[in-house]
Amino acid sequence: xxxxxxxxxxxxxxxxxxxxxxxxxxxxxxxxxxxxxxxxxxxxxxx
Numbered sequence: 272x273x274x275x276x277x278x279x280x281x282x283x284x285x286x287x288x289x290x291x292x293x294x295x296x297x298x299x300x301x302x303x304x305x306x307x308x309x310x311x312x313x314x315x316x317x318x
Contacts, residue, residue, distance in 0.1 A: 277302035278312075 273282040289309035292301050304312060 274303055276305040276308050278304055278308040281305055 273284060274288055275282050283305045287306045289304045289306070290301060291304055291309070291312055292299055294300070
């Protein structure tokens with residue numbers, strides 16, 4: 272069963288799933304990203 276990327280909303284298979292956590296309005300959120308969006312997210316937190 273495919274999952275959906277939080278950022279781009281594309282569907283992908285579980286083997287390409289990346290769980291990320293971030294704070295939003297003082298609450299921790301856990302979301303799922305595809306490979307491409309995860310790469311962009313990593314680049315963004317590195318500065």
